[in-house]
Amino acid sequence: MQNTSQIELTSTMKEETIQTSIKQEDGESMLLDRKKKLKMKIFTFLASYKFMMICYFLLTFGVILLWIILGAVEETMYQSNPSSPKIMIPDTGFFNFSHGCALSTNFVILLACVFVMFFILEFVSIILAMISDKDTWNIKRDTVILLVIQLVGIISFGVMTGIDVISSLVDYFLPFGYTLTVYSLCEVLIYTFGPAVYGAVSQYLNSKKTNQTETQVEEKSEVELILLNRKYFEIVLDFARRSFCVESVSSWKDIQKFKEIFKKRSVDQQVVKNHARKIVENYLTIGSPFELNIPYIQQKNVEYSKLIEESESLDLNFFEKLENHCLLDMSDLFERLKSSNKEISQAMQSMRMKNAKE
Amino acid sequence: MGNIVVSPHDKEGQHHMMATPTSNNPNGGSAATAKNKSEITVLLLGAGESGKSTLFKQVQFFHGVGITHDQERIELIEIVRLNVLENAKNLVAATQHLNIPIEQPENRETAKLIINSLNTNDLEDPSWSKRLYSLWKDAGIQKAYENREKFQLYDSTEYLFENLDRICSDKYVPTVVDVIRTRTKTIGITDMKFDVGDGKQLRLVDVGGQRNERRKWIHFFNTVDAVVFLTSLSEFDLNLYEDNGYWRVKESLRVFNEVVNNALFYKVPFVLLFNKRDLFEKKIATKSFSKYFSGFNEAEEKNPVACIEYMTKLFLNEITEHPLDTVSVKTLSAIDHDNSKQVFEEVKQFIMTQQHRE
Numbered sequence: 001m002q003n004t005s006q007i008e009l010t011s012t013m014k015e016e017t018i019q020t021s022i023k024q025e026d027g028e029s030m031l032l033d034r035k036k037k038l039k040m041k042i043f044t045f046l047a048s049y050k051f052m053m054i055c056y057f058l059l060t061f062g063v064i065l066l067w068i069i070l071g072a073v074e075e076t077m078y079q080s081n082p083s084s085p086k087i088m089i090p091d092t093g094f095f096n097f098s099h100g101c102a103l104s105t106n107f108v109i110l111l112a113c114v115f116v117m118f119f120i121l122e123f124v125s126i127i128l129a130m131i132s133d134k135d136t137w138n139i140k141r142d143t144v145i146l147l148v149i150q151l152v153g154i155i156s157f158g159v160m161t162g163i164d165v166i167s168s169l170v171d172y173f174l175p176f177g178y179t180l181t182v183y184s185l186c187e188v189l190i191y192t193f194g195p196a197v198y199g200a201v202s203q204y205l206n207s208k209k210t211n212q213t214e215t216q217v218e219e220k221s222e223v224e225l226i227l228l229n230r231k232y233f234e235i236v237l238d239f240a241r242r243s244f245c246v247e248s249v250s251s252w253k254d255i256q257k258f259k260e261i262f263k264k265r266s267v268d269q270q271v272v273k274n275h276a277r278k279i280v281e282n283y284l285t286i287g288s289p290f291e292l293n294i295p296y297i298q299q300k301n302v303e304y305s306k307l308i309e310e311s312e313s314l315d316l317n318f319f320e321k322l323e324n325h326c327l328l329d330m331s332d333l334f335e336r337l338k339s340s341n342k343e344i345s346q347a348m349q350s351m352r353m354k355n356a357k358e
Numbered sequence: 359m360g361n362i363v364v365s366p367h368d369k370e371g372q373h374h375m376m377a378t379p380t381s382n383n384p385n386g387g388s389a390a391t392a393k394n395k396s397e398i399t400v401l402l403l404g405a406g407e408s409g410k411s412t413l414f415k416q417v418q419f420f421h422g423v424g425i426t427h428d429q430e431r432i433e434l435i436e437i438v439r440l441n442v443l444e445n446a447k448n449l450v451a452a453t454q455h456l457n458i459p460i461e462q463p464e465n466r467e468t469a470k471l472i473i474n475s476l477n478t479n480d481l482e483d484p485s486w487s488k489r490l491y492s493l494w495k496d497a498g499i500q501k502a503y504e505n506r507e508k509f510q511l512y513d514s515t516e517y518l519f520e521n522l523d524r525i526c527s528d529k530y531v532p533t534v535v536d537v538i539r540t541r542t543k544t545i546g547i548t549d550m551k552f553d554v555g556d557g558k559q560l561r562l563v564d565v566g567g568q569r570n571e572r573r574k575w576i577h578f579f580n581t582v583d584a585v586v587f588l589t590s591l592s593e594f595d596l597n598l599y600e601d602n603g604y605w606r607v608k609e610s611l612r613v614f615n616e617v618v619n620n621a622l623f624y625k626v627p628f629v630l631l632f633n634k635r636d637l638f639e640k641k642i643a644t645k646s647f648s649k650y651f652s653g654f655n656e657a658e659e660k661n662p663v664a665c666i667e668y669m670t671k672l673f674l675n676e677i678t679e680h681p682l683d684t685v686s687v688k689t690l691s692a693i694d695h696d697n698s699k700q701v702f703e704e705v706k707q708f709i710m711t712q713q714h715r716e
């Protein structure tokens with residue numbers, strides 16, 4: 001309780017000194033925030049389980065409903081005029097479960113229409129999937145694999161229809177329509193079962209790893225905690241941009257990205273090295289727009305470049321010293337930010353309390 | 359007490375930096391002239407560690423903002439302790455570099471901890487006060503300190519070590535002097551505004567001084583109404599932070615030459631402040647001044663007035679374009695509150711009179 005009252009006290013003290021122009025700017029950014037928030041809410045909903053469950057239920061019930069309606073239509077027509085053949089399933093009926101069926105041309109046309117509708121949706125989805133810039137869960141890869149399986153399934157179905165032995169004899173024992181069902185099975189395996197297995201395995205491996213290295217867990221400073229929070233990071237970056245010192249913030253960010261790339265793709269050292277080269281080029285080059293405020297910049301450029309080119313593989317903490325330098329440089333920026341942004345100041349204070357307790 | 363805002367420069371400022379001095383853009387032009395009437399922008403320029411931010415902090419302090427409040431200073435505990443650690447680390451590293459052994463075994467232990475694991479939170483423990491002080495008093499460290507011109511060390515070192523008993527305590531709240539004395543490398547550009555009477559506001563702009571930071575100064579050159587250029591008197595035996603093979607005086611002269619002869623500043627009042635007079639007087643008592651300046655009469659080298667006169671000539675000789683009657687030269691000891699207040703008042707008066715003359 002006491003802490004919150006202290007925070008309020010400082011904030012009122014500061015408010016007296018804040019000019020109206022700055023307040024206006026805040027108002028503007030809040031308006032932007034509201035728009036962004038709404039957009040974010042919509043996106044979160046689209047990616048939520050709620051939305052997925054609704055889709056699945058709607059599709060399941062929709063298809064069952066279609067079946068009942070079509071069956072009912074056929075059945076009523078057959079009842080009213082038993083002499084005419086059934087329109088869709090000639091030798092039996094929708095609601096007859098005692099034996100299998102053959103399809104009439106009418107039904108195939110109807111089915112084709114439904115398929116065309118689904119293919120259009122699929123086509124749009126594939127395009128959307130391919131142009132999206134983030135692919136955390138490897139969905140692009142999975143989609144391409146499934147697309148290939150689907151095409152193979154459709155083509156082999158078409159080919160088999162034309163081969164007499166298969167369509168008349170083999171089909172009697174094993175329906176060749178299963179080529180299409182195999183696709184559905186693959187879909188479940190690749191989209192659902194696979195990720196669940198990868199997830200479980202990586203969780204198991206991670207837990208093993210953390211058990212081994214638990215003692216080495218690094219203590220993060222408040223500055224780092226703020227930077228690791230996406231929302232606060234944006235505030236810091238914007239403040240740094242407006243006070244002309246964006247280089248240490250963006251260098252820190254790029255070093256985090258380097259670590260991420262390293263963790264994911266340390267096998268592919270070329271990718272890791274390319275990113276490392278970019279960091280040296282952007283931040284450790286005299287005259288670069290993002291030149292860091294660091295002693296012996298030219299020497300450091302040469303040293304890092306040499307290490308990148310000559311060593312077989314880089315280390316996860318290759319840029320540790322540079323990262324620490326950036327964090328140290330940011331102390332001035334944070335000092336200023338804290339006294340002009342209440343939110344950051346409060347967040348840092350609560351982080352400090354938490355750290356102290358631990 | 360004036361109305362003061364400390365902020366990264368606002369959007370208006372960004373707009374200005376886009377406008378060229380002879381801009382035909384009606385918006386940019388009229389805004390600039392309107393601004394000239396009510397707002398006087400004063401740039402604090404100078405090479406790294408010349409004391410720009412120290413003067414900036416003093417001005418904040420005697421206008422009753424920022425570090426005047428306990429709450430603001432509590433935020434700076436980390437920075438003060440970081441300064442202690444940096445100083446200790448630099449000294450220990452220097453003993454290795456200069457091949458001066460630390461004499462007492464227990465101090466060698468302390469030194470190891472400082473290099474490897476000590477962090478700012480550890481300094482809450484009062485036992486560190488004794489350990490660090492004992493290290494500071496070690497003959498090896500003292501010898502390294504005497505040779506401090508050979509490596510990079512903050513001016514505040516002695517002050518901080520002498521105040522360890524306060525700093526290493528869980529109840530520590532930095533005093534105003536502590537904050538003035540701590541060194542934080544400024545990155546980017548920051549400003550504050552305060553009323554100077556006549557309905558006018560003075561906007562004081564503080565900048566980073568290292569080489570990469572200087573490229574950012576240009577963003578403010580168009581809106582400037584006066585330049586205060588700081589240079590450190592006590593840097594005559596020191597090399598640059600950015601490049602340890604480069605003499606600081608040479609760098610200061612070069613930067614001064616570039617700024618003072620810049621066509622944008624022909625009509626702008628220019629103040630040259632020789633800072634760190636206190637340190638300088640102490641330094642020439644033990645070190646040879648004439649060793650660094652071949653043209654200086656050796657017999658006069660213990661006379662601070664003669665030395666400063668010589669330095670003044672050296673700097674004024676750089677002026678080739680700027681009219682001399684709008685240049686004022688003063689000495690300053692920015693860590694001294696009263697002296698800063700008096701000198702800044704004089705600077706303000708000089709700028710205001712020059713403005714009236716126009």
